[in-house]
Amino acid sequence: MSLVVYMASFLLALAALLLRRPRRTARSPLSIATRATAFIAAVCFFWSAPVTLAAVNHAVGVSNIGAPLTYSSISALSCSLIILLIHWRGGPQERIRRMTRMAVAVYGTLIIAIVALFCLAGSHEERLRDLDTYYANTPYMREMITLYLLGHLASTIVLSAVCLKWARDEVTGLLRTGLRLILAGLLLDALGFTLAKVTAVVARWLGYDLDFLSTNVAPPAAALGALIYSAGFVLPRLASAAATERQSLATYRALRPLWLAVKDVATTPPVAEPTWWQLWWQLPSSRLYLLEANIRDALLQLTAYVDQRVGHTTYAAAVQRGEGRERARVASEKAMIIDGIRRASGSGAGPADPPEKFRVTVDLVELAHVVHRHQRAAPQQMGIQ
Template sequence: MSLVVYTAAFLLVVAAMLLRRSRRTPRTPLTVPTRATALLGAVCFTCAAPATLAAVNRATGIPNVGAPITYSSISAFSCSLIILLIHWRGGPQDRIRRMVQWSIAVYGALIIAICVLFALADARAERLTDLDTYYANTPYMREMIVLYLVGHLASTIVLSVVCLRWARDEVTGLLRIGLRLILAGLLLDVVGFELAKSTAVVARWCGYDLDVLSTTVAPPAASLGALIYSAGFVLPRLASAAAERQNLINYRALRPLWSALRDLTTTPKAEPQWWQLWWQLPSSRLYLLEANIHDALLQLSAQFDQHVGRTAYAAAVRRGATEEVARINSEKAMIIDGILRASGQTDGLPDPPDNFRITLDLVDLANAVNRVRASPPDRVQA
């Protein structure tokens, strides 16, 4: 059994390492809860391994002291799952903070109660695989076992209810897959671990021996269930990290374009400084930068020349481009020509369009502007 739980612990550590944040990637609200959940899951399974229990008992000289440590780690893991779901769903920061504090308070009290009950109990006979059933009728040990099972069951019920309600909403992609994995893992946890453990304990209360459910069925079911619903939490986090990384790439790609426009216009009046932006997510930085660029381009539209746009459009059509591609080339040529004219690199009076609307991709425009600034032509055409 030790091999099974050690394998689960190892996979959870790998998941935590995969979620490691790059130094260049700002921390998101989900970074810490996701990694903490994976690491707590690894600690939980490591503590539950019979080999670990035996080593802890020998090191401390206290028989079965590994049991409250394991039950406490299970409770902490259950709490971390609820906290992760709270952050995952999002909402007002005050509400998130309040719910997280309540979760920590409830499970913190549960962990204290587990430790106190163990200290009051008489559990001198070391049991590494069947402690739950062996001490099912022992005062204080009985209450401790019931308490950790109820605490874990409560977290699975809360998670299941919230995920089912959320699944009714229109969710797609990795988020939908993640929800399904969470529900599948929770179902396996309830049936394979909670039901098996509880049935074995209740059987002892009634004078029957169904210890095989607790010692043989529950451990692998708990390991597999935890891996499945942990994967469900990790998948959307990976998608979020990938999206933020792409936002950061786009933000950096647009910085040179903003540098080219900033000195040519008077909009915006006050650009946020780096110390006002460093803590924000790349998506927030990108949104603000795109808004500044759009404002600057609209103000610069008086320098645009319709003739340049028509020439670029005709050239693109002659090359066999579609109407959409030709229109984008026309818009791009007018903008680049307007930037060069405003900076004094081209001559002539502009003939601005009556109504100008920005529709092209700003990153594509930034790349084109960079190429032109590297070797500016006398006149931008196609």
């Protein structure tokens, strides 16, 4: 069973890593809540594995000390799921903060109660797989087990009700698919884990033995359910992130001709330009940020080769053709940059007449297309058409 639980823990931890925000991206409460939920779920399954429980009990020297640790992590997971749903739905920030504080207060109190009840109980015989049913009639242990099951069941019911309402009325596309996955995972968790555990514990109270529900049915059902509803939370965010990275990759490829044209102008080393063997694991958004920084630095150093006379001539010609002032200014800027690249490569005729102030405002992708077009048309003689 430990292998199944460890596999679920690994996949959930991987999801938390995949949801990391790119550098320079503003911190989002929703992103933080999503990653925190996936991470807490990974920790929860890691602690619940019999191998981990045995190691913790042996390391601390207290029989079954892993039980309150596992039950507390399950309660923390229930709380994080509710908080994630609160942030996912959105709304006024004050309402989000109020509901988040309420969830933390309720489940924080539950966790304190679980730890306190364990300290009061007498559970001297170590049980790694059937603690819930073995101690179902033991004072204080009985209450501890009941509390964590009720807390988890309550979060499951709340999440299911809200997700069902949203899936019916308010959302479409990937978000609806995500909500359906969450519902499927919660249903499996409610029936396969919580109901199985409750049935086995109540059976012990009534003098029957249905321990197999707690030891053989509940753990794999909980692992599978967690993977399914975590996928539901993660899917819309991963899809959005993937679309952003695809756009970043397309922009990165579009800017490469511009960088190849201006990189020799730079007199200082590029800004942390990755080596070829690093590119395979860097996100396109990170690579794009570095490339844009290097290009802007090189364009700044290109100022010495810029001829303002070329800009004035191009601007006047554009206005004469009937173009607006802004379009004429952009054409003038492109002309000066391309002429500057030509002069920097030694192909220009005569000294440049650089302006006192030159600031690049033209869109870099648009500039890269112009540079690429002129390089293909006349590699040795570039000019604005």
